[in-house]
Amino acid sequence: MTGMQQKQILLDDVLAKDIMTAVTRSMRETFSVTVTADPPEYGEGIVALAGDISGIIGLVQAQLDGTLILCMPFEAVKDLLPIVLGKTTPITHEMAVDAVGELTNMIFGQIKNELNQRDHQIKLGIPCVVTGKGHFVCQFHRGKYMIVPFHLDGKLFQVYVALHNSPRLD
Amino acid sequence: MSQLANLRVLIADDHFLIRQFVRNTLKESKIENVQTAADGNETIDLVQKSKLAGQPFDIVFLDWNMPTISGLEVLSYFRAKPEYSDTAFVMLTAESEQQNIMKAIKAGATSYIVKPVSPSDLGKKLFEINEWLKRKRQVSSGMFN
Numbered sequence: 511m512t513g514m515q516q517k518q519i520l521l522d523d524v525l526a527k528d529i530m531t532a533v534t535r536s537m538r539e540t541f542s543v544t545v546t547a548d549p550p551e552y553g554e555g556i557v558a559l560a561g562d563i564s565g566i567i568g569l570v571q572a573q574l575d576g577t578l579i580l581c582m583p584f585e586a587v588k589d590l591l592p593i594v595l596g597k598t599t600p601i602t603h604e605m606a607v608d609a610v611g612e613l614t615n616m617i618f619g620q621i622k623n624e625l626n627q628r629d630h631q632i633k634l635g636i637p638c639v640v641t642g643k644g645h646f647v648c649q650f651h652r653g654k655y656m657i658v659p660f661h662l663d664g665k666l667f668q669v670y671v672a673l674h675n676s677p678r679l680d
Numbered sequence: 681m682s683q684l685a686n687l688r689v690l691i692a693d694d695h696f697l698i699r700q701f702v703r704n705t706l707k708e709s710k711i712e713n714v715q716t717a718a719d720g721n722e723t724i725d726l727v728q729k730s731k732l733a734g735q736p737f738d739i740v741f742l743d744w745n746m747p748t749i750s751g752l753e754v755l756s757y758f759r760a761k762p763e764y765s766d767t768a769f770v771m772l773t774a775e776s777e778q779q780n781i782m783k784a785i786k787a788g789a790t791s792y793i794v795k796p797v798s799p800s801d802l803g804k805k806l807f808e809i810n811e812w813l814k815r816k817r818q819v820s821s822g823m824f825n
Contacts, residue, residue, distance in 0.1 A: 623776040
């Protein structure tokens with residue numbers, strides 16, 4: 511523990527705004543597309559995210575730990591990749607996995623920076639990507655979570671944040 | 681042909697998406713002489729081989745987190761060798777914290793670009809890097825002529 515006081519992360523609308531900014535910016539700058547966000551959903555306990563490709567990063571702070579997930583359907587990634595790779599390049603599953611891995615890095619890198627500018631002093635682990643048609647990602651802890659839904663041309667994808675021992679502003 | 685068109689560029693990033701994204705932006709600036717590397721070892725190998733072949737890279741884009749050797753370690757490795765002082769090593773990474781930016785600048789990064797970056801912002805950076813290269817080479821030729 512450092513001598514400096516760490517501020518605890520809250521699953522609140524401020525963090526939701528950080529997530530929305532990071533996601534919309536990453537999509538706009540990398541793919542020149544606009545995504546829209548729905549209001550965040552808050553909950554506690556086990557929740558399952560359904561998607562085809564999930565980028566997952568662990569988060570640690572002195573007082574808590576957590577999980578950050580970007581969960582996308584393959585169809586949404588398949589719409590995005592030709593913008594960078596060209597329309598004639600066949601989009602493979604490996605390319606989609608690569609793209610979600612990099613988006614995970616970019617999105618949660620920005621969120622980490624925002625949080626640390628507010629003295630949260632968080633660290634992120636190495637991201638991993640889990641794939642499988644319609645796979646579920648379940649968090650087997652009883653902590654609180656927040657899901658921010660996004661839409662890209664009618665296709666839904668989600669960003670999920672779960673924290674252990676983090677109070678939520680009600 | 682623009683001045684940028686003559687540049688030789690290496691893009692080092694383990695993600696295919698970013699390698700292609702940067703390649704597209706370079707193409708818009710008429711830069712066609714582009715190679716890519718997917719990890720730190722391959723980057724070091726390509727930079728050294730191109731130098732030995734008498735066709736050194738002008739700009740090397742470096743991701744921070746790459747397999748085998750990190751971009752920061754690649755940067756430090758070449759900055760310890762005076763013969764690469766005219767090469768622009770540019771960090772292009774999602775690492776956006778001030779302390780990491782300072783670490784890279786201290787290690788000798790010519791520029792530091794945080795991902796995500798738009799093609800137009802990357803294009804602007806290219807002009808700045810090209811100006812750095814011109815200044816650097818003017819100084820070098822003044823020193824040795």
